[in-house]
Amino acid sequence: MKLPPRYQYGDGPIEINAGRRTLKVTVRNTGDRAIQVGSDYHFFEVNSALEFDRDITLGMHLNIAAGTAVRFEPGGTHEVELCTYAGTGRLHGFSGLLNGSVKSHPARVEAVGRALRRGFRGAGQEESGQGTGGAAGKAGSDKTDAKKDKKDKKDTKKGSN
Template sequence: MRLTPTERDRLLLFGAAELARARKARGLRLNVPEATALIADTVCEAARDGRRLAEAIEAARSVLGPDDVLPGVSDVVTEVHVEAVFDDGSRLAVVSDPIGSSLGDEAPGALLPGPEHSDPPATVTLTATNTSSVPVSVTSHFHFFEANPRLDFDRAAAYGMRLAVPAGSSVRFGPGESAEVGLVPIGGARVAIGFAGLVDGPLDAPGAKEEALRRAAACGYLGVKGAGA
């Protein structure tokens, strides 16, 4: 059975969540990895059932309470981010306060954030329009070229680029909303594996960009010559 990296990650998450469910059923209180896996898996399964983003997040918030986890877990698991495949495409779900009753900054050993980092300077600026009827979020290190097919922007200019925002943050595009975004080149080894599967290899390999554009056009991505409007 051939699986993409995204599919392998999904199976790993499901396995961890099943372990958490089994331990919870035995009356055990969950630790941080178990609670995180169960919350994230609930989002993914709700998406698979055809529920909308807000409904999936609400389901994840109701799966665990303070009595279901070990002491201090609710102070550590204050937010869970997971990419889930909804009927309208892959979207980022952010489940804030998923367990409740945390002590926040008053918790023993709490880590208090320092000043925020400034955005990295953009090397490319373009305008992206969300043509869908639902919000679309793109995370900081997602290959922007492969972002949601209903986002309309110059895909060729975005090839090999990511958002010029601090790591771990995201940009949200409301339905019908246009926004100017800054992009910077993806660093490191410049290999794009997974995402939407339009590259799955070195970004700078000979012919890689042309093949990715061809795949995007064939799949109906907006912002590519030959794609449907």
């Protein structure tokens, strides 16, 4: 007799994102609506109303179980733990700030420049010295940025991510 498929768990605790670099960041929601961030969302590119040192979060996501999320209430402050992405380090999509490798200095500089131009709070702070070397403000603009700027302002009002 064949048994139906099932999950079989081990005896010990399960450690998620084992062996990855982690970082704790304090985040404040400056918006007027709650913002929810999913487990795999590139934290650097979360809603522009969330204020934190964005530069140090390039290439990181929440260090929580897949499929879960953290909710940031309006005016509230929350400390979260982030971890680096596994794989090649190429990220595309999200808010369109970084479309390339987190290991590429020019891509990082351009991502911070886009965040600054679009009003993402906390971009360009470089408190940790791990940022982009101060070149973010020199990054060029493109036509796509103007369209994204308008969309970002609307999304901030809605409290979306």
